[in-house]
Amino acid sequence: MSTRWIMVRKSIRLAKIENQNNRLVTFLKRRNGVFKKENELVVMTGAEVGTIVCPQGSKPYSFGHPNVNETINKYVGEERPPSPSSPGIDDKYVQMFRKANSRELNTRFNSRQDQLVFVLNLKIKLKQMNKKVEIHQEWFKGPIEKINYTEASILKEGLEDLLLKVKNYGTERGYGYENGKWKAE
Amino acid sequence: MSTRWIMVRKSIRLAKIENQNNRLVTFLKRRNGVFKKENELVVMTGAEVGTIVCPQGSKPYSFGHPNVNETINKYVGEERPPSPSSPGIDDKYVQMFRKANSRELNTRFNSRQDQLVFVLNLKIKLKQMNKKVEIHQEWFKGPIEKINYTEASILKEGLEDLLLKVKNYGTERGYGYENGKWKAE
DNA sequence: GGACCTATTTATAATTG
């Protein structure tokens, strides 16, 4: 009855929203929209998704695909305990990860660990290969083709900063999707 | 006139699509949908976005936010050349990144480098701090609180694998958005 | 920051080319 919704949305113009408050509100709404879409993409197509969304000058939000343990099992082997033949640091992280996510069910979203999730399956893959990569000083001496060299170099640096970020920011704001609602964990 | 569009979409059920072909088609469409949404989020709210989308058993697709040089400038300083006072490895990567993206205009999307983009601004931040992080063996001896320890540890491992991935996959498929169309670069 | 609200804009399932 009131005039609450007199001003209904117009066609959006793809441009930066100048009004700061509107920009924040839109960020929040659309961030959730993106996460929801990714949720659907993951569930419907079985894809893996890792996303970081960072509003200007604030802490990042992130979203990782679900069923982390399933992903681990997919790569490490179903219900197989850590291999005694390679009880190195790799297994240590697998266990840490399992523990960190043990409270999650397969059918629920696990959005703790966030963007780490995608990257983890690559870690497991590496574990299968049962070898480690020298990424430190030696990285830049390897026989890598030009473009990869650039990318990998930047990535390496980024990695270090991401680590620093985790350190500095403390716990990042991960989001869980449950019962149709997104909520910070 | 034909029966081409007799079967119009029904309400989607949030479940894995069993038919393999439909699943692929849906993946492609929704991947583009997600990227488009992220594009809008970036442009409208000024946020930064980095995303990796990986269909089962295939190479990953990725999306990074635009205006990379602007982001660099934001952190390093407008139009400021690399600081002579700290001509270390940091500047080297900033320059590499600038060069890699020099062909991009501010108003166009730069989706080369992909997920590296987000991480880069953290790198620049680190540069500002003018110090480096010891992440190798020493990382695990640092005074990090429990949860961060776990996260950072996994992240470190995961990113090492991401490095490996970049190495193995060669050039990842980055996507550019232009004139309303997404296209591989 | 989130929960609602409504009218309108967008995304998109199923299909053919």
Add this chain to the structure above:
DNA sequence: TCAATTATAAATAGGTC
């Protein structure tokens, strides 16, 4: 893998609480 199509399902701007 991408383009086009159309009717419908979803997302969302602007607002209040």
